[in-house]
Amino acid sequence: xxxxxxxxxxxxxxxxxxxxxxAVRDRSLAYTDxxxxxxxxxxxPLMSPLVWDLAHVGNYExxxxxxxxxxxxxxxxxxDDLYDAFTHTRSARPSLPLLGPDEAxxxxxxxxxxxxDVLDKIDLDDPxxxxxxxxxxxxxxxxxxxxxxxxxxxxxxxxxxxxxxxGDLPPGRSTNLGAPREVHIPGGIFTMGAAATPWAxxxxxxxxxxxxxxxxxxxxxxxxxxxTEFVASxxxxxxxxxxxxxxxxxxxxxxxxPLFWTRDGDIxxxxxxxxxxxxxxxxxxxxxxxxxxxAYARWAGGRLPTEAEWEKACGGRTYPWGDADPTLxxxxxxxxxxxxxPIGAFPQGASPYGVEQLIxxxxxxxxxxxxxxxxxxxxxxxxxxxxxxxxxxxxxRGGSWATHPSAxxxxxxxxxxxxxxxxxxxxxxxxxxx
Numbered sequence: 205x206x207x208x209x210x211x212x213x214x215x216x217x218x219x220x221x222x223x224x225x226x227a228v229r230d231r232s233l234a235y236t237d238x239x240x241x242x243x244x245x246x247x248x249p250l251m252s253p254l255v256w257d258l259a260h261v262g263n264y265e266x267x268x269x270x271x272x273x274x275x276x277x278x279x280x281x282x283x284d285d286l287y288d289a290f291t292h293t294r295s296a297r298p299s300l301p302l303l304g305p306d307e308a309x310x311x312x313x314x315x316x317x318x319x320x321d322v323l324d325k326i327d328l329d330d331p332x333x334x335x336x337x338x339x340x341x342x343x344x345x346x347x348x349x350x351x352x353x354x355x356x357x358x359x360x361x362x363x364x365x366x367x368x369x370x371g372d373l374p375p376g377r378s379t380n381l382g383a384p385r386e387v388h389i390p391g392g393i394f395t396m397g398a399a400a401t402p403w404a405x406x407x408x409x410x411x412x413x414x415x416x417x418x419x420x421x422x423x424x425x426x427x428x429x430x431x432t433e434f435v436a437s438x439x440x441x442x443x444x445x446x447x448x449x450x451x452x453x454x455x456x457x458x459x460x461x462p463l464f465w466t467r468d469g470d471i472x473x474x475x476x477x478x479x480x481x482x483x484x485x486x487x488x489x490x491x492x493x494x495x496x497x498x499a500y501a502r503w504a505g506g507r508l509p510t511e512a513e514w515e516k517a518c519g520g521r522t523y524p525w526g527d528a529d530p531t532l533x534x535x536x537x538x539x540x541x542x543x544x545x546p547i548g549a550f551p552q553g554a555s556p557y558g559v560e561q562l563i564x565x566x567x568x569x570x571x572x573x574x575x576x577x578x579x580x581x582x583x584x585x586x587x588x589x590x591x592x593x594x595x596x597x598x599x600x601r602g603g604s605w606a607t608h609p610s611a612x613x614x615x616x617x618x619x620x621x622x623x624x625x626x627x628x629x630x631x632x633x634x635x636x637x638x
Contacts, residue, residue: 214328221323221341224610228348229316231539231608232261235355236305238367243305247362249295250626256287257355259303261348262312263287265319268584273340274322280311290587319344334584342403342610343584349608356539356606357626360464365478368542374533376486376546383423387517387559391418391637394516397577398615401522407589408615410579414512421509421517422632424547424560425568426500429485431492432472434500435461445502450495453623463491463625477542486546488630490566494598494622497569497631508571509634511599511617517559518614524555524562530609535564537609544605544630564607566630567600567618574599574619592619604628 236243236258243255252260263283270276278284285291286300303311326335334340359367392415398404399411440460443451453459461467464475465483472483492500494508501507509517518524525534534553536545544565554560562568574597582590597619603612606628620627 217328217338218323221338221345222320224345225316225319225323225341228345228352228608228610229312231352232258232312232348232355233309234369235352235359236309238364240305242362242364242367244298244302245362246295246298247358248626250624251354251358251361252294252297253302254355254358255305255308256297256300256302257351257358258305259283259308259311260287260289261344261351262308262315264347265312265344266315268334268340268344269319269322270315272584273326273334274318276318276322279314279318283311290591337402339403340584346403346405346611349611352608353604353606353611353628356542357628360477361626363475363478368477369539371539371541373536373541373543373545374549377548377551383558385423386420386635387423387557388420389416389418389513389517389557391416394520396512396515396615398613401613401615403610404613404615405588405617406581406583407574407576407617409581410577412578416512416516418637419509419513419634420506420637421513421559421634423558425488425544425566425630425632426497427485427547428472428483428487428489430504431462431489431500432483432485434503435472437503439499439503445499446495447498449622450499453493453495459496462489462496465491484546488544488547488561488566490544490604490628490630491625492569492629492631493625494569494620496625497629498571498622501631501633504633506633506635508569508631511570511572511601513634514562514568514570514601515614517555517557518562519556520614522613523553524559524614525553530563535561535609536605537564537603537607537612539606541605544628562602563612563614564603565605566602566628567604567607568602569629569631570599570601572599573597574617596621598622600627600629 236254244253246253328338393413395411396414397411398408439445466473473480474483498508521527530537534550550561573595574592576593600618
């Protein structure tokens with residue numbers, strides 16, 4: 205931690221933390237309120253069984269809040285190895301002696317009760333970086349929300365209908381009228397990364413000044429309708445648009461469209477949480493890999509933005525619209541509905557430059573590798589970020605419809621392998637000044 209956070213009202217902050225803990229646990233339990241068979245089954249070798257995620261969030265909470273901060277004797281030390289994300293691959297986890305669904309629920313409930321006791325007693329003005337401002341609680345809240353999004357991806361892969369709640373979203377607006385498709389971002393120096401954001405992760409720090417030349421960036425994410433033009437033009441059959449690795453992947457896997465898409469005559473269909481439906485042209489495309497996003501951008505005469513370009517387009521604030529928490533008319537976050545909102549649905553969420561839907565709807569692939577910022581320091585453990593640095597993982601920004609507001613901001617950095625498509629990923633294009 206490089207920033208000292210002043211706690212203005214300890215009582216109010218503790219109440220907020222307690223509310224965040226309750227909300228994320230309600231969410232976890234809702235996504236696992238399904239038949240035991242669905243919880244223990246592995247729906248894809250890319251994902252853990254849901255019951256593993258459920259117990260893992262409790263074990264993580266025990267390790268950091270109860271043991272590291274509370275000094276409490278371990279409750280179930282014999283399960284630490286089972287729920288260590290670096291000990292066993294996801295594909296191997298179904299063969300482990302995992303806690304069953306009922307036992308997992310009892311375990312995480314017992315942990316949570318003790319966590320609330322620690323919250324009641326902790327000094328949030330303590331300069332210790334885990335305690336200051338309640339950082340450790342932000343750590344576990346964000347971690348659990350991230351696993352909740354992973355659970356949603358697993359439920360999508362299950363193709364079982366009726367498991368996920370739906371909801372209403374605001375309508376989009378025509379992108380053919382009014383504002384131009386691209387926005388110009390002038391060259392200059394800007395501050396990248398998190399400064400005094402209390403719960404920001406180590407990979408978002410330290411904030412640093414950097415220069416970017418001017419560039420253009422899409423006002424909106426690329427839509428399904430635009431992406432189908434790439435497909436129809438033979439984009440998946442033409443190696444000109446693909447990196448060598450991307451073309452090898454397309455050929456080896458026979459990829460011809462985003463994940464979960466199928467064609468029936470002239471109509472593209474998608475399977476969304478077990479239900480087939482025509483692909484809506486006006487939604488941001490999702491479930492595309494970095495390779496697909498990069499190929500589309502080349503085909504369209506542009507490129508993917510760097511993560512610095514993406515962040516600068518947000519305008520240098522916690523969220524594109526400012527520092528206030530998201531409202532329902534600014535972004536599609538927190539599972540308002542189980543899909544992206546139509547293009548142009550959130551004009552009030554635009555950045556000062558006029559770039560829209562930067563937060564929520566779909567994670568946006570960037571052209572950047574996941575690398576440390578200048579002056580980076582690992583905290584509170586190197587396995588969160590440091591072990592992933594290098595030229596294997598591409599950075600995604602902005603969150604998706606499945607991302608909770610407390611687990612995303614303009615400085616938040618997500619990362620994944622360029623082949624990944626089960627995540628709720630999309631993109632927008634950029635280009636350099638002529």
